[in-house]
Amino acid sequence: MRHVATICFHQVRRIVFDTGTVAWLIGVPLALIGVLGSSLQFFMSSGFVPVEPYRIVIAEDGGDVAAAVAQSLHDMSQYFGVVTAETRDAARAMVARREADAAIVFSATNAPTLSVISAPDAIVTEMLMPIVREVSLHVQAGRAKTVSAVYTDVGVPETSPGGLPDWLQTDAFSYYTAGVMAMFVMFAAHSVGSNAARERATDAYARIRAFGVKPAEYMVGSAAAGIIVSMLFIAVLALVANVLFDASWGGVVPWSVLTVFAAVAAAGLSLVITALFPRPDQTAGIGTTVYNFMAFLGGSMVPLHTLPVWLRDSLEWLPTRAVLSGYLKVSQGADLSSISSELTTLGAAGVACFALGWIAWNRPEKGEAR
Amino acid sequence: MTGALRRIIVMAVTTIRRMFNSPSDVMWMLVMPVLFSLMVTSLFGGGAGSMPTVYVVNEDGTAFARSFIDELAAGNVAVRELERDEAVAALAETRNALAIVLPARFADAVAAGGPTLEFLRSGSSDADVVLREIETRAKTVAHALATGETVPSIHVVHEVPQTGAGGRALSNVRATFGIYLVFAFSALFGRGVALHNEYKDGTLQRIVAGGVAYGEVVAGHVLTIFLIGAVQAAVVLTVTGFLGTLWLTAGWGVLVVTLLGTVFVASGLAICLSGLVRSTMLIGWLTGGVPTLLAMTGGAFFPLEAAPLALQKVARINPVYWVMELFEEGYVYEGVAGQLWPLSVLLLIGMLGAVIGIQGLRRVEL
Secondary structure: OHHHHHHHHHHHHHHHOOHHHHHHHHHHHHHHHHHHHHHOHHHHOOOOOOOOOEEEEEEHHHHHHHHHHHHHHHOOOOOEEEEEEOOHHHHHHHHHOOOOOEEEEEEOOOOOEEEEEEOOOOHHHHHHHHHHHHHHHHHHHHHOOOOEEEEEEOOOOOOOOOOOOHHHOOOHHHHHHHHHHHHHHHHHHHHHHHHHHHHHHOHHHHHHHHOOOOHHHHHHHHHHHHHHHHHHHHHHHHHHHHHHHOOOOOOHHHHHHHHHHHHHHHHHHHHHHHHHOOOHHHHHHHHHHHHHHHHHHHOOOOOHHHOOHHHHHHOOOOHHHHHHHHHHHHHOOOOHHHHHHHHHHHHHHHHHHHHHHHHHHOOOOOOOOO | OOHHHHHHHHHHHHHHHHHHOOHHHHHHHHHHHHHHHHHHHHHHOOOOOOOOEEEEEEOOOOHHHHHHHHHHHOOOOEEEEOOHHHHHHHHHHOOOEEEEEEOOOHHHHHHOOOOEEEEEEOOOHHHOHHHHHHHHHHHHHHHHHHHOOOOOOOEEEEEOOOOOOEHHHHHHHHHHHHHHHHHHHHHHHHHOOHHHHHHHHOHHHHHHHOOOOHHHHHHHHHHHHHHHHHHHHHHHHHHHHHOOOOHHHHOHHHHHHHHHHHHHHHHHHHHHHHHHOOOHHHHHHHHHHHHHHHHHHHOOOOOHHHOOHHHHHHHHHOHHHHHHHHHHHHHOOOOHHHHHHHHHHHHHHHHHHHHHHHHHHOOOOO
């Protein structure tokens, strides 16, 4: 027990007093939260207003369809400023020269086409496409004037598969505080794993073993250090995010329990990677790869709002995803029973990873005493 | 070939060959960018998406009703015929769906020139533009049956100003380029530490003791970084190109200029880092975090116009911002002609980085 405690204390101290690691584990997440929180609010609310209205050019040779679009845009002067060009080519050229943000042209051929000419993925494109489609529908529906329509609303349960769950209806700062925390808690735990791999690859581990420490004791000490470092990381980041970004964390009890489960899962996963890939460069490289994938699929980088519903629903078993949804729920006032699925996921991941890590770590190396 | 040049090339080629013998380097530099870009493009880009479903409740059962259903099914929708109760139940379970009821005596109403359609909608149907398009199409089909005149469908498309091609394909190219960009910066930043590792391991001192000028070693280091960037770009773009990314949509010239600017500035910054930072661990941390941050604040992953004004202004000192300008000018706006200004800025940044880095490397004590 004394061996385990000493190894654990040593590993925690190495991380806590290493300024580079602390800068990486605190500075980078805070920068990410700041950038993502301020930049991606657009994806999470309908309140986006551009600094200056987008410059839209409409070709005058577009007939009544283009005129209908122009009328719609005139009504949204906060978002769009409309100018005209004589021809379609002139309108397109204005966008190419960046004198306008987008052009709308109508081509009345055999297959009438209303084109939005703009940069792909630009916000102006995302805003214009539904408006233009809407206007085109109005024009077509107006022409089909002989048909009457009767509408009957049928009730749909609130939990329909396509709906956005309550815990996802939050602002970008709250979302990314939880998301970045879910990502970097893995790196925090793995900083201990990487140290352990380095010690194992050098004489340090051999010297420790020479003093009678068993491999299992070293493993348990390192894993405990991973859990403690992860919890420290979450606590410090939560505190700083609260001060800087006004992040709220809900009840103390559910937050604390979730933090322990998240730390155990992160340390367990790091143990598996360290045990299976013991060379220091492999431990670091594969860990970074795995955590980046998990962060991406778990919603830490790309908002879950933008993922396809099937993917969003099918990746609930990922530890990063469970940490993210758990903290978001807790921040909205959820109690322990409301985050039971997240705790189950993290608990199961922790147990499975520690079991696998134990087996892999305790495989005898050539010539090694047990 | 002079002896010095030969030695520089040998050092560079040997380093690159060794690097590509390392599975973790290959994984990080070549496999990961391809995997990530595949993941992003398959999740967010391309394809027409799933075909929306429309349920039709045929309470009329006449030939007119059959014509209506056949005509509706000829469009880009999946038509399923159900009883009214079944349609209501299906709407409650299925997202992205609409039910159209052809009421009894539909045929008589069509013959009289004024048919009525009943639409069963869930709470969210009204907000779904795809469902409203189906609704409008159903009305135009019924109108055509009643009057014999066809209401032409208006297609709404998105086009890129420079090429006139559809925006979706270029969106995939942009997303893949953004991911390649991060991995290019990471890989080259990571290589910046190689010279310090050689110093720590003692190989650098042995090379110099063997008669190779230190300047040649630095030149070899610089050449290695640039060549690695070139090889990485060639491999990643070729593989993603075979997997469907349309890199040549704006022509070879635009692609070459874009890559030249990207690899040059990333190499210059990597050399700068190599000259300014001695700690292997610190370079490791910088390699892990800085490229992602630069990409996010430079507009590689999401449009900067959504960011606060201050962040938009600060972005102008970010090299990734200029790389994305280079890409946008080439692929979206004016082609090669428009790329000259951002390319000049990138060459300047790269050159400045390389000069600072080489000055810093001169201080390495042997």
